[in-house]
Amino acid sequence: MREALRYRLCGFCVEREGEAGSRFDEVPGAGCSICGGALDRVPALASMAARVVRRYQFKTFSVGVSLPDGVQEKEDEIRAALKLKGKETIKTQAARMLAERLSSRLHKRVDRTNPDLSALVAMAEGRVSVWTKPLFFYGRYSKPAGVSQRRELCPDCLGRGCEKCGASGFVGRPSVESQLRRKLKEYSGTDRITFTWVGSEDPDSRVLPPGRPFVAELKCPLKRAIPGGFGTRFRGGTITVRRGRLLPSRPMRTPTFRFRTRILCETKSPIEDERIKEVKRQLRDKLVRFDRPHGRPTFKTVYSAAAHKKRNGLLVEAVLDGGLPVKRFVSGDLVSPSVSEVLKAEVRCRGFDIREVQETGEFTFAQVSRL
Numbered sequence: 367m368r369e370a371l372r373y374r375l376c377g378f379c380v381e382r383e384g385e386a387g388s389r390f391d392e393v394p395g396a397g398c399s400i401c402g403g404a405l406d407r408v409p410a411l412a413s414m415a416a417r418v419v420r421r422y423q424f425k426t427f428s429v430g431v432s433l434p435d436g437v438q439e440k441e442d443e444i445r446a447a448l449k450l451k452g453k454e455t456i457k458t459q460a461a462r463m464l465a466e467r468l469s470s471r472l473h474k475r476v477d478r479t480n481p482d483l484s485a486l487v488a489m490a491e492g493r494v495s496v497w498t499k500p501l502f503f504y505g506r507y508s509k510p511a512g513v514s515q516r517r518e519l520c521p522d523c524l525g526r527g528c529e530k531c532g533a534s535g536f537v538g539r540p541s542v543e544s545q546l547r548r549k550l551k552e553y554s555g556t557d558r559i560t561f562t563w564v565g566s567e568d569p570d571s572r573v574l575p576p577g578r579p580f581v582a583e584l585k586c587p588l589k590r591a592i593p594g595g596f597g598t599r600f601r602g603g604t605i606t607v608r609r610g611r612l613l614p615s616r617p618m619r620t621p622t623f624r625f626r627t628r629i630l631c632e633t634k635s636p637i638e639d640e641r642i643k644e645v646k647r648q649l650r651d652k653l654v655r656f657d658r659p660h661g662r663p664t665f666k667t668v669y670s671a672a673a674h675k676k677r678n679g680l681l682v683e684a685v686l687d688g689g690l691p692v693k694r695f696v697s698g699d700l701v702s703p704s705v706s707e708v709l710k711a712e713v714r715c716r717g718f719d720i721r722e723v724q725e726t727g728e729f730t731f732a733q734v735s736r737l
């Protein structure tokens with residue numbers, strides 16, 4: 367008769383293999399042939415994990431584990447030798463035990479497919495790493511003249527970080543981006559933020575309410591609530607965010623838009639009143655061609671335009687498709703027809719304000735796939 371192989375396992379491991387009593391000797395954890403007592407440490411690991419994840423705001427979570435070296439192999443070996451399937455793997459069991467403890471302790475729900483927070487517990491090292499689902503914050507900013515949209519790279523180190531820029535890699539001058547970054551960090555606790563802008567304007571352009579849309583992706587936030595409106599004051603004015611909300615996921619494509627702008631123009635010589643009226647007549651629902659400097663020609667719509675004399679210049683109000691550059695629309699450089707072309711004169715843009723940005727399309731999102 368063949369000597370039956372008897373393994374010494376702890377209570378947790380016996381229970382998992384599903385063969386209680388018959389083929390195993392139940393021993394205290396330290397003597398367990400599979401886990402060596404690792405599963406006894408679950409309550410302590412759960413307390414530690416609870417302390418770590420408490421720093422984060424979340425409703426749902428999931429837990430994964432990395433087992434001590436060799437544990438999985440021992441389970442596989444014993445299952446192969448005894449032709450056992452077991453109820454679940456030791457990895458699943460450890461993660462489940464941790465999740466149950468955390469859930470009752472923190473009063474949070476486990477969600478394995480799309481959790482707000484995932485924790486990975488390294489069982490041997492007693493280390494917890496945490497990842498939280500990114501936030502996609504949509505808002506609209508308005509700004510005064512003299513502030514650029516994006517932060518600018520430090521000219522000395524080109525972004526690497528040096529003494530002059532305080533190792534940030536960017537110039538200290540306020541920009542919409544740097545100001546929003548500061549506020550969003552304050553609300554979310556993360557500085558891993560990337561912006562997607564729905565169009566852009568000149569640093570010298572004012573953007574008036576309700577403002578220009580943007581989306582900020584906030585990676586691994588500590589907090590998940592961002593106010594729908596806020597302002598940031600600095601020397602030079604205030605940047606205000608309105609209509610803020612969280613998007614369901616990362617947008618695949620930002621919407622198309624049109625915008626109303628007021629443009630201050632200068633002309634070399636005075637233009638007759640009759641000519642000026644032509645702007646309104648000729649640039650209504652007009653398709654204009656834009657020969658992009660680095661791309662194929664594109665066509666944009668001028669929905670309306672009107673010009674008025676203003677001191678020794680012209681004031682043009684226009685509603686344009688997003689992506690049509692205002693300065694070129696005035697000068698006619700690579701754009702046709704243009705204000706210059708209609709006025710049969712050399713007209714230059716001295717500055718423009720963004721008065722209204724209207725989204726004409728919708729955000730598109732990837733299908734969220736569920737397991």
Ligand SMILES: [Zn+2]
Nearest residue numbers: 376379398401
């Ligand atoms: Zn065990």
Ligand SMILES: [Zn+2]
Nearest residue numbers: 520523528531
């Ligand atoms: Zn620098």
